[in-house]
Amino acid sequence: MPFTGSCHCGLIAYEVAEDAPTEAMECNCSICRRRAALHHFTTPDKFELKTSRDDLLTYKWNKGNIAYRFCRQCGCSPFAEGQGPTGRWWRSTCAARRTSTSTA
Numbered sequence: 001m002p003f004t005g006s007c008h009c010g011l012i013a014y015e016v017a018e019d020a021p022t023e024a025m026e027c028n029c030s031i032c033r034r035r036a037a038l039h040h041f042t043t044p045d046k047f048e049l050k051t052s053r054d055d056l057l058t059y060k061w062n063k064g065n066i067a068y069r070f071c072r073q074c075g076c077s078p079f080a081e082g083q084g085p086t087g088r089w090w091r092s093t094c095a096a097r098r099t100s101t102s103t104a
């Protein structure tokens with residue numbers, strides 16, 4: 001069953017054609033530590049952006065291998081796209097079903 005993700009305001013939304021992840025990777029790189037990001041990796045063929053790419057802002061750092069995508073309205077980064085050692089990959093960071101202890 002596909003799972004969905006979005007930014008906070010809903011301007012950016014996507015669907016991933018696979019079951020919702022039960023585990024996520026907590027990355028300790030310099031940007032992910034600051035964002036407390038949790039990652040799930042998937043492949044481009046499973047990722048479908050449901051909203052306009054025109055509403056995305058991009059931040060690249062280090063060698064520029066990963067493009068962190070941000071909503072131009074709310075600033076949330078719901079996913080990133082990048083080139084890994086084995087080819088092109090996508091990763092999502094704001095899955096709608098993500099477990100959280102906060103409701104704010």
Ligand SMILES: [Zn+2]
Nearest residue numbers: 007009071074
């Ligand atoms: Zn937004």
